Amino acid sequence: MVDTKHKDVSWDFRKSDTKEYTHCFHNYPAMMIPQVARKLLERYGVRGGWLxxxxxxxxxxxxxxxxxxxxxxxCDINPLVRLIASAKTAPPPLHILDEHLAHLDDALMQARFTEDNPCAAQVPQVFNMDYWFSGRVVEYLSVIREYILSVRDKAVRDFLWVAFSETARECSYTKNGEFKLVRMPAQKLDAYDPDVFGIFQDKLARNRKGLAAYIQRRENVEVLVTDTNTANDETPPGAQSFDLVITSPPYGDSSTIVAYGQFSRLSAEWIGLLNSRKVDRISMGGSRKYGYLPDSPVTPAIEEIRAIDRKRALQVEAFYIDLRNSIKTIASITSQRVTVCYVVGNRRVKGVTLPTDEFVEDTFSDFGFSHKETIVRNIPNKRMPLANSPSNIAGRTDSTMREECIVVCQRDA
Ligand SMILES: C[S@@+](CC[C@H](N)C(=O)[O-])C[C@H]1O[C@@H](n2cnc3c(N)ncnc32)[C@H](O)[C@@H]1O
Structure with missing residues (x-):
């Protein structure tokens, strides 16, 4: 018999291509590996049902x-990723997209030839624009932005925004390979002169290829993307009886781990997405909670942290209060035959490991679920902020983030 918690390297997908189909669209911290979701769907999926x-x-x-x-x-509280998720799953017909891409090519070509003239394109309000972008990059991005704003077809517009968002980040002064907003060293700024249109067009070409492959494989199903916050007892529209949950919650509160809002801020402001600035505050554990966290497998760890740093313990507690609330909501909107699969990391705070996998298992059991298995996988190809210091001490990294747990529970019969 298989131990209910077991390491299984067949879930590492060390050599797999994680950028097939529309998965190639946009980088983001701590993305799920498509192969993990695929294998879970093969095991627990219900064709025609709701995920x-x-x-x-x-x-x-x-x-x-x-x-x-x-x-x-x-569901996600971050408007930038909602846009990306929609673009990845609601493709425009390819011939319509291609007409727009041809037209856009002409427009950019024309703009290149008039590049010595001051650009007429309107520049959006982006906080600290001059700190993050050179004047030339701002001009070029504004030309693309203005073009995208003129596109009426939402699916085409979203497709273009996704490539624009990555381009804006890549052409900014942010340091490559950083999720947090960190500016490149001063001596590099003057020499940084990216080919904005070229970068944008390369991304469009890559994404179009992925989209074409996706369209071939996509079944005739519905996909909805919403801003529902299940931690606040909100329930998503659509089916009220889900058959499968596959998800990867944040590993912890955004103050020390992955600042999703910070990662998205520049592009979100360029695109004009509302509420992008409050993402980290409304994220799991982002604000003080007055709720009560019942005893659970994380209690001893939180007490240990409290003895070292009271404030930090409150933040950690707030995260688990949110996670518990969300699990309660999910238990109330899932079907009798549901399987829930949570991909979680047992991170460390102040040197204390938080057994989030056991917390998820334990909390689901409070709401009428049984634990089926926990698969422990290595993280060879998931882009994680491994070099981020969990204790906020430069240079100190957290090795426990090199593996994650897939916790699988099913509703009691
Ligand atoms: C680990 S990431 C998910 C990555 C995703 N599986 C992917 O492949 O791109 C966690 C996400 O949870 C979102 N989030 C944080 N708090 C939330 C909340 N209360 N409700 C909904 N989404 C939330 C963050 O914005 C972030 O996008």
Whole structure:
């Protein structure tokens, strides 16, 4: 008999291509590996049924569900990733997209030839614009932005925004390979002169290829992306009886781990997405909670942290209060035959390991679920902020983030 918690390297997908289909669209911290969602769908999926991802991020599970033949609802509080998840799962017809791309090529070509003239394109309000972008980059991005704003077809517009968002980040002064907003060293600024149009067009070409492959595989199902916050007792529209949950919640509160809002801020402001600035505050554990956290497998760890740093313990507690609330909501909107699969990391705070996998298992059992198994996998190809210091001490990294747990529970018969 298989131990209910076991390491299984067949879930590492060390050599797999994680950028097939629309998965190639946009980088994001701590993205789920498509192969993990795919394998879970093969095991627990219900063709024609409904999948829920309450923390859908860029929509990895939604893309996989729609190719497997499940309808899907994804929720996320970050407007930038909702846009990405929609673009990945609601493609425009290719011939329409191609007409727009040809037209856009002409427009950019024309803009290149008039580049010595001051650009007429309107520049949006972006906080600290001059700190993050050179004047030339601002001009070029504004030309692209103005073009995208003129596109009426939402699916085409979203497709263009996704490539624009990555381009804006890549052409900014932010340091490559950093999720947090960190500016490149002063001596590099003057020499940084990216080819904005070229970068944008390369991304469009890459994404179009992925989209074409996705369209071939996508089944005729519904996919909805919403801003529902299940931690606040909100329930998503669509099916009220989900058959499968595949999700990867944040590993912890955004103050020390992955600042999703910070990662998205520049592009979100360029695009004009509302509420992008409050993402980290409304994220799991982002604000003080006055709720009560019953005893659970994380209690001893939180007490240990409290003895070292009271404030930090409150933040950690707030995160688990949110996670518990969200699990309670999910238990109330899932079907009798539901399987829930949570991909979580047992991170460390102040040197204390928090057994989040056991917390998820224990909390689901409070709401009428049984633990089926926990698969421990290595993280060879998931882009994690491994070099981020969990204790906020430069240079100190957290090795426990090199593996994650897939916790699988099913409703009691
Ligand atoms: C680990 S990421 C998910 C990544 C996703 N699986 C992917 O492949 O892109 C966690 C996500 O949870 C979102 N989030 C944080 N708090 C949330 C909440 N209370 N409700 C919904 N989403 C939340 C964050 O914005 C982030 O996008």
């Amino acid at each position: 829920l991802d309450p923390y859908c991020g860029t929509g990895t599970s939604l893309v996989e569900a729609s190719m497997f033949g499940m309808n899907a609802v994804g």
